[in-house]
């Protein structure tokens with residue numbers, strides 16, 4: 613695929629539906645269109661029949677092997693959406709470029725869709741950003757592990773320290789590789805057992821782990837583990853600190869407080885995924901805006917988010 617062509621195409625694709633379909637097709641199948649059902653590599657383009665009351669299907673193909681029809685959105689988070697692909701591309705661009713995240717209200721105004729459509733689009737795109745559903749290399753080097761609490765505002769505004777038992781806040785754990793990517797997700801309870809499971813899944817066994825001296829971290833069984841004694845007022849001792857993790861949390865919290873006025877517990881993981889994606893694919897790591905857009909489109913494949921799968925959000 614020629615990069616200059618792609619850039620030109622991307623510019624017109626926000627306002628031109630057939631350019632958007634062409635761009636999506638080229639991003640999804642850089643080596644030629646293949647049937648998502650049987651893998652058949654010899655499909656041919658067909659022209660959709662306009663049916664009364666239903667929009668014509670976009671980028672439609674018929675597989676010469678299994679004889680089934682498919683489109684550029686078949687088997688992806690865009691499937692069965694009535695929103696034009698040009699608006700989807702715009703939404704992807706806006707979400708991948710906005711550091712603090714944007715609200716569904718902002719997106720609905722910018723795209724001219726309904727609020728409900730914008731809200732649902734954003735959740736589908738967060739699913740496309742979810743690296744848990746793909747291959748994710750473990751974090752290496754120096755990895756800071758820390759947790760924050762999201763939920764009702766703390767009246768006294770204490771930043772340090774952990775809420776007591778009976779708190780309605782949800783812990784979000786982050787493992788941040790210094791100078792690298794982050795893995796972050798809500799955790800039901802911050803216990804040594806849960807921490808050990810997360811550490812084993814997301815962190816290389818040879819990584820150096822930095823945490824504070826919270827008891828649950830102290831009793832994890834990672835070999836190379838350094839702690840900083842927050843409980844005695846110590847925040848940095850040489851290279852032992854968790855400032856990188858705290859930087860990630862402050863981005864996440866500003867986003868949640870500023871753009872998403874209330875985030876229900878059932879959807880929190882999707883918002884966290886969005887921040888994890890942008891942080892792990894930031895410019896400092898060599899990923900630019902259009903590469904982020906491309907990653908979201910590639911991540912959209914093989915994932916579906918339907919109304920049934922959504923957690924208990926009342927249809928907006």
Ligand SMILES: [Zn+2]
Pocket residue numbers: 647648649650651652675676677678679680
């Ligand atoms: Zn086929």
